[in-house]
Amino acid sequence: MTRLRAPGLMRSVPGTRYTDASFLALEKERVFRRSWVVACPAWRVAKAGDFFCFEQFDASVIVLRDGQGELRAFQNTCLHRGSKLLEGGGNVQEIRCRYHGWRYRLDGTLDQVPRPEGFEHIDCSKMHLHNVRLEVLLGFVWINVEGNAPPLRDTLGGIAEELAPYRLEEMRPIQEKVFKLPTNWKAVLENATDFYHVPFVHAATISRHVNVGPVMTSYGDHTRQTLEIAPYGFRKWLDDKCSRAGPYTAAQTSTLHKYLLFPNFLINVLPYHLTVMQVWPIDQHTCELHYAFCRRQGARGLELARALATWGASRYILREDLHILKAFQEGVRTDAVRMQRLHDEEEAAAHFHAVLSRWTEG
Ligand code: FES
Ligand SMILES: [Fe+2]
Incomplete structure (x- = not known):
């Protein structure tokens, strides 16, 4: 100091x-x-399924509480063709892409693909939304979009x-x-x-x-x-x-x-x-x-x-x-x-x- x-x-x-x-x-x-930036206050995503879409500096990130109560952050982008998945905030049971119907669990894993026989060339069972680094501190949810920042607490100098x-x-x-x-x-x-x-x-x-x-x-x-x-x-x-x-x-x-x-x-x-x-x-x-x-x-x-x-x-x-x-x-x-x-x-x-x-x- x-x-x-x-x-x-x-x-x-x-x-x-x-x-x-x-x-x-x-x-x-x-x-x-x-850098670490505040995405939203933690109370906004208090319950399982609560989500908030962070949309700033050309980034779009879903902050979401999964079924086990863990906070997660994902790039707000479908793994099929890259369409945006969610808007605003609210509560969801699953994440479903509005374009061709791919469905993701709250932990980000791909759950269902319509007519999977057309995708025999890829292993859909291993696909997962792209994680964004997240920490909760001082009542706020912080994200680090590029992912290489030091741990948040270390960057705050006391x-x-x-x-x-x-x-x-x-x-x-x-x-x-x-x-x-x-x-x-x-x-x-x-x-x-x-x-x-x-x-x-x-x-x-x-x-x-x-x-x-x-x-x-x-x-x-x-x-x-x-x-x-x-x-x-x-x-x-x-x-x-x-x-x-x-x-x-x-x-x-x-x-x-x-x-x-x-x-x-x-x-x-x-x-x-x-x-x-x-x-x-x-x-x-x-x-x-x-x-x-x-x-x-x-x-x-x-x-x-x-x-x-x-x-x-x-x-x-x-x-x-x-x-x-x-x-x-x-x-x-x-x-x-x-x-x-x-x-x-x-x-x-x-x-x-x-x-x-x-x-x-x-
Ligand atoms: S872009 Fe999401 S299902 Fe096609
Ligand atoms: Fe002033």
């Missing part, structure tokens, strides 16, 4: 990283396909252990929403970790309550920012009422922890609620933000009221950011500024770009 404000940050960023289609192609091939007391697997959404945004995918993550814009974009909101910027820490490719929450008189009493899953340390209750897990997963963590933001590129000028605000399962009374109030504030602040992100991309795509320069309070972005250089050049 290393405190930032250290060499190795990238303080000048080429504008073409936000506008160049060939750079996005490199990001898809060398970053998204090679973050999994640090987050264990928060029991993120108990978090359930108050709201999930997908925003289609007119900006490059990286700009959304940078905006969420940049304290330099706060006095301007959030003059009437965050800036009134927080005037000391976050402290940043790096964990290999990832960063954490810790932001002290302004003191208020009855917080200790309120914290006790809202900390069913504790015990939590004073630092955990008084501090907002914001983790940016490379490449595209950002969480704001407090014991009582969780904000999840995941950003996926559509093209170099547009992206999807998958936003979720969660409270702990079973929350009621003050704990629920606090989560609902914070959700309302979170959505208001997000709206302030979405306006500026549109203006950012409109300016950047003119190519007038070849090199963007990053302030100390944009340090998480400087770290992100240094990591991105390593992945895209490697």
